[in-house]
Amino acid sequence: MKTLKYLFILSLFVFAFSACKKEDDTDNKPEYDHSLIVVSTNPEGNAEKLIFVNPVDGKEVFHTSPDLVGIKKFAAGYMTTNVLLTSLTGSDITINSLFICDAKTGSPVNALTGENELNVMDVSGFSTESKIAFTAKPASGAEYYQLYSINEDGSNLVHASIPFEPVTGLNGGSYELLDIESPAVSPDGQKTAFNAHVDNTDSIPNSIFYDGVMIESSDRCKKILYWEQGKDRGIDNVCWTRDGRFLIFMIKDQDNSLHNLVKAVNIENNNITDLTTSLEINGVGLWNLATSPNADKIVFTQYLSGGSDLFIAEFETHDDVL
Numbered sequence: 372m373k374t375l376k377y378l379f380i381l382s383l384f385v386f387a388f389s390a391c392k393k394e395d396d397t398d399n400k401p402e403y404d405h406s407l408i409v410v411s412t413n414p415e416g417n418a419e420k421l422i423f424v425n426p427v428d429g430k431e432v433f434h435t436s437p438d439l440v441g442i443k444k445f446a447a448g449y450m451t452t453n454v455l456l457t458s459l460t461g462s463d464i465t466i467n468s469l470f471i472c473d474a475k476t477g478s479p480v481n482a483l484t485g486e487n488e489l490n491v492m493d494v495s496g497f498s499t500e501s502k503i504a505f506t507a508k509p510a511s512g513a514e515y516y517q518l519y520s521i522n523e524d525g526s527n528l529v530h531a532s533i534p535f536e537p538v539t540g541l542n543g544g545s546y547e548l549l550d551i552e553s554p555a556v557s558p559d560g561q562k563t564a565f566n567a568h569v570d571n572t573d574s575i576p577n578s579i580f581y582d583g584v585m586i587e588s589s590d591r592c593k594k595i596l597y598w599e600q601g602k603d604r605g606i607d608n609v610c611w612t613r614d615g616r617f618l619i620f621m622i623k624d625q626d627n628s629l630h631n632l633v634k635a636v637n638i639e640n641n642n643i644t645d646l647t648t649s650l651e652i653n654g655v656g657l658w659n660l661a662t663s664p665n666a667d668k669i670v671f672t673q674y675l676s677g678g679s680d681l682f683i684a685e686f687e688t689h690d691d692v693l
Contacts, residue, residue, distance in 0.1 A: 419437075421434060421474070433475060452474050458470055468486060490507055502522065506550075514534070515549050531563070557615050558611055562588050566607065566609055569581050569583055606621070620636075631657055642691050655675060
């Protein structure tokens, strides 16, 4: 395993891999030739910045400050020069909308969802078909976040799930789909993975709550691949390997954030690989993670003394095991 360390004194929120345009010094023609790591920082008293880092040497390539206040989440896609952001909008300081902007300049900033229509929580990067997946709920005050998709130009908004939608659990039982978080579009654009909060259909107090990794195919069929019982075991940072065969995700320990678990699941047979020990450094677990779109690598952060450290780890797949 190779590691690459990049120190951030500022706060690090979340990150994603993005293939961005690089200028060719030889003939001055743009080319897409490698991925960049995108990190978000919020310096005290200064504008929020998106920093693009070379994964080979850990050096900053460029940074930009989109003209938005209160950036919450962001994502970038493969082979695109745009970045998606969720940020406050309008007079309601509790409502976040979905925006898109140029990665290098930070402008123009265009809204993909209407002001005070949807309250957007999480957003996925682009797929090869420019499909954007995000979670949101109507700004009018709906209780649960659901799955939506939209095109890069803001067209074809699709509501891909509904509250209390029936799903089948890993034990064959009947469950209801509640909140959806951490969406991730597959490399071929045909599936969307996400963290699903599901509850059984028995009446409370006999209710059993799970956090689960679920995929939805293009025909709207949903399948649970993995779940953790109890609301104190949240799943986050669901991401695909570049071949689309595995999902890697983090299981958050609400009582000890320094020792979150990391696992991979084979989407065909539900085979689980525990990656936690392999990725821990000095006994400290991960906080954020993402996968590369064009290499078998994971990028992740650890909160160590003095700030956030950024690492890269390589992985291999053999048969059905990562």
